[in-house]
Amino acid sequence: MRRGLSIYLGGGIIAVLLIATLAAPLLSPQNPYEMELAQGLAAPEAAHPFGRDKLGRDILSRVLHGGRTSLTVGFAAVSVSVLLGVIIGGIAGYLGGVWDEAIMRVTDVFLAFPGILLAIALMSVLAPSLWNIVISLSVFGWVGYARLTRAQVLALREREFVIAAHAAGATPGRILTRHLFTNVISPVIVEASIGMAGAILAESGLSFLGLGIQPPEPSWGAMLAEGRDFLLVAPHLTIYPGIAIALTVMGLNILGDGLRDLLDPTQKR
Amino acid sequence: MRKFLLRRILLLIPVLWGVTTLVFIVTQVLPGDPVDLMLGETARPAQREQLRKTLGLDRPLGVQYADYMGGLLRGDLGNSLHQKRAVSAIIFERTYASAELTLASMAVALLISLPLGITAARRQGTALDLGAGFLAVAGASMPVFWLGPLLIIVFSIGLGWLPVSGREGSLSLILPAVTLGAALSPILMRMARSSLLEVLPQDYISAARAKGISEKRVLWLHALKNACLPLITILSLQLGALLSGAIITETVFAWPGVGRLVIQAIASRDYPLVQGCVLFIAAVYVSANFLADIAYAWLDPRVRLT
Numbered sequence: 320m321r322r323g324l325s326i327y328l329g330g331g332i333i334a335v336l337l338i339a340t341l342a343a344p345l346l347s348p349q350n351p352y353e354m355e356l357a358q359g360l361a362a363p364e365a366a367h368p369f370g371r372d373k374l375g376r377d378i379l380s381r382v383l384h385g386g387r388t389s390l391t392v393g394f395a396a397v398s399v400s401v402l403l404g405v406i407i408g409g410i411a412g413y414l415g416g417v418w419d420e421a422i423m424r425v426t427d428v429f430l431a432f433p434g435i436l437l438a439i440a441l442m443s444v445l446a447p448s449l450w451n452i453v454i455s456l457s458v459f460g461w462v463g464y465a466r467l468t469r470a471q472v473l474a475l476r477e478r479e480f481v482i483a484a485h486a487a488g489a490t491p492g493r494i495l496t497r498h499l500f501t502n503v504i505s506p507v508i509v510e511a512s513i514g515m516a517g518a519i520l521a522e523s524g525l526s527f528l529g530l531g532i533q534p535p536e537p538s539w540g541a542m543l544a545e546g547r548d549f550l551l552v553a554p555h556l557t558i559y560p561g562i563a564i565a566l567t568v569m570g571l572n573i574l575g576d577g578l579r580d581l582l583d584p585t586q587k588r
Numbered sequence: 589m590r591k592f593l594l595r596r597i598l599l600l601i602p603v604l605w606g607v608t609t610l611v612f613i614v615t616q617v618l619p620g621d622p623v624d625l626m627l628g629e630t631a632r633p634a635q636r637e638q639l640r641k642t643l644g645l646d647r648p649l650g651v652q653y654a655d656y657m658g659g660l661l662r663g664d665l666g667n668s669l670h671q672k673r674a675v676s677a678i679i680f681e682r683t684y685a686s687a688e689l690t691l692a693s694m695a696v697a698l699l700i701s702l703p704l705g706i707t708a709a710r711r712q713g714t715a716l717d718l719g720a721g722f723l724a725v726a727g728a729s730m731p732v733f734w735l736g737p738l739l740i741i742v743f744s745i746g747l748g749w750l751p752v753s754g755r756e757g758s759l760s761l762i763l764p765a766v767t768l769g770a771a772l773s774p775i776l777m778r779m780a781r782s783s784l785l786e787v788l789p790q791d792y793i794s795a796a797r798a799k800g801i802s803e804k805r806v807l808w809l810h811a812l813k814n815a816c817l818p819l820i821t822i823l824s825l826q827l828g829a830l831l832s833g834a835i836i837t838e839t840v841f842a843w844p845g846v847g848r849l850v851i852q853a854i855a856s857r858d859y860p861l862v863q864g865c866v867l868f869i870a871a872v873y874v875s876a877n878f879l880a881d882i883a884y885a886w887l888d889p890r891v892r893l894t
Contacts, residue, residue, distance in 0.1 A: 424602055424603075424606070425606070427599075427602075427603050427606070428602075428603055428606030428607055428610055429610075431603050431604075431606070431607045431870050431873060431874045431877075432607070432610075432828075432866075432870050432873070433827070433828030433829070433830075433831040433832045433869060433870070433873040434828050434829050434831065434832025434833070435832050435835075436831070436832050436835070436866060436869055436870065437610075437614070439832075439835065439850065439854070439866075440611065440614050440615065440862070440866045441614055443615075443854040443862055444614065444615060516729075520731050523731060523733070524731065524733060524836055527733045527836065527839075528835070528836065528839060528851055529851075529855070530854065540733070543733055543734060543737070544733075546737065547737055547840065550737055550740055550741055550745060550752075551745050554741050557734070557737045557738070557741070558738075560734075561730075561731070561734030561737075561738070564729075564731055564734060565726075565729045565730050565731070565734065566729075568728075568729040568731070569725060569726065569728075569729035572725055572728055572729060573725060576725075
């Protein structure tokens, strides 16, 4: 896909979803918590285009409000992970030696946990709240950014501009923040956009397993879990939250690909 | 090769120690009392004290850690609180189902991704290439907990061809394997395409063609053989995604593997079982990566020198 097209398409999808979820209180046709038991599992109709769930709540309104949860968790988890990863990876790459060795061995340990397993283990002992989900996703999320930053800093630290800054008397902190981090930011941005897609999938996965956002709060993953019991009689419970997740993840992946081609052409395939 | 093997084994030891310690920290040190979680807030103090004693939580943390590590070294993962049996035996009973699903989904992923990747590389820049690229992006965006139910709606409920869930007969393996395999195939397809694109313009391919070897033979015997190396790396790296995807896929299809066991153990607050399952999955992942490293070094001698 051409670079410009990827950025416009991915960015466009995310912009629309962002506006729709931010304006959820205005756009939602109903209160997402309002129940009407007699109308439970009702099929889509003009007043409720996505139908109703088992408690008679409007699915469109819950999908819009659920998007706020997913995007908030995704953005917060990636922000915390990037912050931790860039600082830790920067220190490892810049200081080198024992520090680098120790930090890299710690990242090896975190990388030994496949996917969201560590988050699942953490959520089994933490109370299922939005911020605990952010913490559990950040606990393993920082590792990728730390490795990326370390590799970039290792490549940059012997360059003339860093040596010049050092000779001019700049402190290590200043060299890291003013000279090295500014040059590391492009690949980190690319990684973060794809990482946010992963964080949204992970949050939905945790909520699907019952370890994430708890009812009655709307969450795409929890809505899918609820829909599983009614696949035969009410497939609309499963279809719409799934489309919302897939669209968001697809938008972020396309945007990430476009940004990679733009900011890091050496990675272009 | 022997030196490489020794170095890799030595590197494995601190990782395994770190993994086991991290699991101990997560399940026993972090805020959130397991006794509260297991019994609920309404339990009587005597009940709490009894469970605390049963779990060994009344002892100092250092003693608990030493006991935990000692148990692990003897292969003892403790006893399940609900099933009153050894955790290792319960996990062992579930491994066959998990292995079956993992291998089947890897096969599905290769069956989907290789033909698509090869077609995309051979027809680079055409509508077919673009179509395959779109399929890869769309596939990577579909979570297994959505694709699974969609496949059930179509193939089990709509067409009635395949069972909805459970593990009875070979037909019941198809939907979980396709769900999990489809999640893995986009990245494999991309890798197959890009590896082939790097190999196809090389001189030895032109030489093979000049010798009059059929295009099919050039592709499958000469090009794909070298393009497979990065695929092995990706496949081993993706085993992690496969294992965590299996936790959700097994839950969707009520597949009786280790992944579903973790979720059942969490739901029943069976802490020793949760701890054992997490350790087991992490150990499988670390071992698979270790074996992939060895296989890679064996296939490509340059790797041993790095």
